Amino acid sequence: MDMAPAGIALAQGGQDRDGLEMDVLHLPLGPVLPFWPAGLALLCSLQGDVVVDAAASVVDGAGHAASSKEPQTPPVPASAVRCDGVMALLALAGADDAAARARRARDALVRGDQGAARDAVERLHRTVRRSWLLRWSLRGVMVLDPSDLARHDLPEVCRGDAHDRLSSLVEGLRSEVCGAVPAAVESGAVPWERMPQLVTGLELATVRLAVASLNLEPFSTVQETRHA
Structure with a gap:
């Protein structure tokens, strides 16, 4: 058999x-x-x-040798990469409207349209801060206290649960994109x-949310x- x-x-x-x-x-x-x-x-x-x-x-593609004929693409801004991470977590949590805002912010950052990026990030920040759905979906998912951070050698931004980490990511993104002075944002990698x-x-039901909440x-x- x-x-x-x-x-x-x-x-x-x-x-x-x-x-x-x-x-x-x-x-x-x-x-x-x-x-x-x-x-x-x-x-x-x-x-x-x-x-x-x-x-x-x-x-990964570390062993891939790019052809000289392939067009060279400019590096993606770090803030756009962070938007991608936020979008993934929001989509998995079922917050489709908020995920769409994160996607628009990412696209604007890749285009270099700072005005559109600031508007999209501000809207994203308000949506995340007010959403009861996100609090219900992410509260209690992989709670990390100070002793957990020390044991696993994790950065301070990982402290709390998935909702805390989402809020920290969005706050850092807002400071970086919308701040009057460029902010030194901790990557929290x-x-x-x-x-x-x-x-x-x-x-098992929380594993994908937990992974998406980490950078x-x-x-x-x-x-x-x-x-x-």
């Missing part, structure tokens, strides 16, 4: 946290998934709907190697890490 019908692995036995044996299902997330960090592959081991172990790896430890213990560092090499 085929033990992996249609290529989908079946659950296997494993020890639960209370000592009882439960089925363990291995579920891959990424490296290609809507509103997911491109290139990140996260293999989650599940007991029920809880992640009990995880391994992460990245696949999180090494992707931290992801297995951070998602272990989460319910991962750019991937530079193809590596793998596992939660021990």
Whole structure:
């Protein structure tokens, strides 16, 4: 009998946290998934709907040699990249209108239209600050207290839950794009190697929200890490 019908692995036995044996299902997330960090592959081991172990790896284009005939594109502004991260989290939370505002802000920043970018970011800030849907969707998702930040060596902007991190991202973006004086915005970048430890213990339904609430560092090499 085929033990992996249609290529989908079946659950296997494993020890639960209370000592009882439960089925363990291995579920891959990424490296290609809507509103997911491109290139990140996260293999989650599940007991029920809880992640009990995880391994992460990245696949990027570091080995791709660009053709000399390919047009050279200008670098994307860091603020536009941050807009992309905000848009992904908003879309996953079901806040489609707010995600559309973040998309318009990103497009304006890429075009260099500072007036349109400031208007879009101000509207985005008001929408996020007033949205009860976002508070309901993101409150309690991967809560990180000061001891968690110290244990995982994470920046201060990661403190709190996913809603706190969203608010911090949008506040920083507003300061950077709309401030009278260019602001020194803390990137709050999180090494992707931290992801297995951070998602272990989460319910599967919140993993994508948790990952989207963090600003991962750019991937530079193809590596793998596992939660021990």
